Amino acid sequence: MPILRDTGGADNDAGSQDANAHELWPVVAAVPDPEMPPLTIADLGILRSVDEVDGRVVVTITPTYSGCPAVEYIEQLIVEAVTDTGRAADQLEVRRELSPAWTTDWITPEGREKLEMSGISPPRTLLDGTPVRIGLITCPQCGSTNTVEISRFGSTACKALHRCNDCSEPFDHVKEL
Amino acid sequence: MGTRPLPTYVLRLADDNLILGQRLGELIAKMPELEEDIAVANLALDHVGQARNLYQYASELDPENRSEDDFAMLRDEREFLNAVLVEQPNGDFAHTMVRQFFVDAYQVPLYTALSESSDERLAAIAAKAFKEASYHRDHSSSWIVTLGNGTSESHQRTQAAVDALWPFTADLFAADDVEHELVAAGVAVDPAGIRPAFDTTVTEVMAEANITMPADPYQRLGGRTGFHTEHLGHLLAEMQVLYRSHPGVTW
Numbered sequence: 156m157p158i159l160r161d162t163g164g165a166d167n168d169a170g171s172q173d174a175n176a177h178e179l180w181p182v183v184a185a186v187p188d189p190e191m192p193p194l195t196i197a198d199l200g201i202l203r204s205v206d207e208v209d210g211r212v213v214v215t216i217t218p219t220y221s222g223c224p225a226v227e228y229i230e231q232l233i234v235e236a237v238t239d240t241g242r243a244a245d246q247l248e249v250r251r252e253l254s255p256a257w258t259t260d261w262i263t264p265e266g267r268e269k270l271e272m273s274g275i276s277p278p279r280t281l282l283d284g285t286p287v288r289i290g291l292i293t294c295p296q297c298g299s300t301n302t303v304e305i306s307r308f309g310s311t312a313c314k315a316l317h318r319c320n321d322c323s324e325p326f327d328h329v330k331e332l
Numbered sequence: 333m334g335t336r337p338l339p340t341y342v343l344r345l346a347d348d349n350l351i352l353g354q355r356l357g358e359l360i361a362k363m364p365e366l367e368e369d370i371a372v373a374n375l376a377l378d379h380v381g382q383a384r385n386l387y388q389y390a391s392e393l394d395p396e397n398r399s400e401d402d403f404a405m406l407r408d409e410r411e412f413l414n415a416v417l418v419e420q421p422n423g424d425f426a427h428t429m430v431r432q433f434f435v436d437a438y439q440v441p442l443y444t445a446l447s448e449s450s451d452e453r454l455a456a457i458a459a460k461a462f463k464e465a466s467y468h469r470d471h472s473s474s475w476i477v478t479l480g481n482g483t484s485e486s487h488q489r490t491q492a493a494v495d496a497l498w499p500f501t502a503d504l505f506a507a508d509d510v511e512h513e514l515v516a517a518g519v520a521v522d523p524a525g526i527r528p529a530f531d532t533t534v535t536e537v538m539a540e541a542n543i544t545m546p547a548d549p550y551q552r553l554g555g556r557t558g559f560h561t562e563h564l565g566h567l568l569a570e571m572q573v574l575y576r577s578h579p580g581v582t583w
Contacts, residue, residue: 221460222381253385254456256463306367307471308374316367332463 177205182240183214186232189225190311193269196229200261203252212237215250217257219332220312226251259313259332271295276302276317276328294319295326304328337510339393340413341520342454343403344510344556346386347414350404351564352435353379354571355422364425371471375432378464385457405575409558409565416555417500419564423493426486429475430493433537436469438504441529442521450518473537480541487542494538495546500561502551505530 183205184197196202196216203215214233218226230249238244259278262270267277274295291300299321306316314327356376363369387400398406418435422428443465446458479486505523514520538545552561574581 218381218460220378220381221385221457221464222377222379224377252456253460254452256456256460306370307467308367308371310370312374312377330467332467 177207177212179212179214179237179240179242180205182236183233186229186236189228189232190313191270191273191275193273194266196233198263198266198269200263200266201229201257208248210246212242212247213250214247215252217252217255219257223312257332259329262329270329274326275314276326278329278331281331292317292328294322294324296324297322336393337513338451338519339390340510341514342386342390342393344413346383346390346403347412348418348435348504349379349383349386351412351414351567352418352431353377353383354567355418355420355431356428359422359428368425372428375468375471378461378468382457382461382464385460389453389457401575405572409560409568411558412555412560412564412568413558414555414564415500415503415506416552416561416564417497417503419555419560419567420497420500421563423496424489426479426489427493427496429472429479430490430497432468433472433476434497434501434504434534436465436472437530437533437537438501438526439465440469440533441526445521445526449520454519469533473533476537476543477541480538480543490541491543494543498546499548499550499552503553503555506553506556508556 184195184202186196186202188194188196188199188201191199199219201216201219203217204213206213206215214237216226216229216233230251233249234244234247237247258281260281262278270277276292276295279290279292292302292304293300294302294317297319299319301320302317303320304315305318305325309316309327313329313332315330316325317328318325353376356372356379359372360369360376363372383404384400387403390403391398391400417431420431440462443458443462447455447462449455449458476490479490481487505527507523511520511523515522535545554560
């Protein structure tokens with residue numbers, strides 16, 4: 156069995172999530188997010204790194220929210236994806252790292268595009284991690300910026316519910332974090 | 333105090349979150365509107381998630397190798413170290429939001445300071461939790477202002493909730509040798525240091541809500557050393573019965 160453990164260490168560079176050179180990066184990066192399946196874990200920025208440490212594969216992910224119930228399932232999906240390539244499960248370790256804390260700014264441009272195509276309004280950019288929100292929330296159906304928040308919490312921990320005043324459609328918005 | 337202050341401190345932080353998460357969980361499907369039902373479930377999820385991160389750390393520090401579930405499910409009332417505020421039973425909606433607001437007003441400066449801890453693990457957990465606590469505070473404080481300035485009924489209920497819950501707030505800031513030793517080492521947050529931030533938030537929001545702060549200085553303390561109000565035992569009985577009746581059960 157792979158070892159699943161929590162590491163509080165901040166050995167990643169803040170904000171670094173570039174595809175790294177490891178041969179298994181594309182395999183792990185393609186794992187879908189269970190709650191928003193059009194997006195991969197790389198699109199969401201929760202895949203931090205894939206490394207080889209003493210002959211073992213070490214995959215590091217970070218949760219979106221402390222209580223995100225999808226994390227354990229994502230870890231399983233990573234184990235399945237890697238073992239499907241022929242790697243033994245005991246040569247794999249999935250690490251959960253809390254620091255640096257996930258921010259919606261790590262959602263990639265492709266991820267944002269996929270959110271919009273799925274009818275979910277992507278988060279706005281933060282300024283240096285402070286909760287200063289830039290721009291307006293745009294309706295993913297009709298593109299209007301005449302929208303209103305109808306529920307601060309939504310169907311998953313990372314979303315709020317909004318409504319478009321022009322086309323009257325309700326839609327999910329990924330909360331800036 | 334004992335020779336190992338860090339595990340005690342971690343449990344104090346964890347227990348606040350677990351017990352509040354359990355109280356909020358009791359309200360799911362009972363809130364006055366669908367949006368608040370979703371909100372209360374999300375609040376509970378964040379608090380239980382924060383508790384899990386802390387219990388996992390406590391588990392690694394534990395010489396008896398207790399698991400996170402053991403900490404949550406196999407300790408008795410006297411072993412829980414949460415502040416007495418979070419165990420107070422659910423009342424009406426105003427009561428829920430006032431309890432939440434007091435906790436949020438405390439946790440925002442707590443996690444801000446703790447994210448600078450010399451203990452990397454605590455700093456990481458706090459940096460994550462800070463973002464969640466800030467969002468909670470925005471939610472609860474806007475409800476306090478809305479209810480305080482709403483109908484005479486909503487105002488009166490909010491005032492009653494503040495009067496009832498205020499005597500349990502000082503316990504959030506209770507400190508003994510555990511904190512003092514860890515503060516000196518740069519690990520823990522000095523509760524006295526974040527009290528002004530809490531007071532400022534509370535004063536501002538209550539003023540905007542036209543709610544009067546209670547004049548009676550009485551405060552009930554003791555949670556941090558396991559002396560609880562009569563409500564915690566009932567909560568634990570419900571929370572722990574399945575785990576204790578069916579040891580090792582999975583689903």
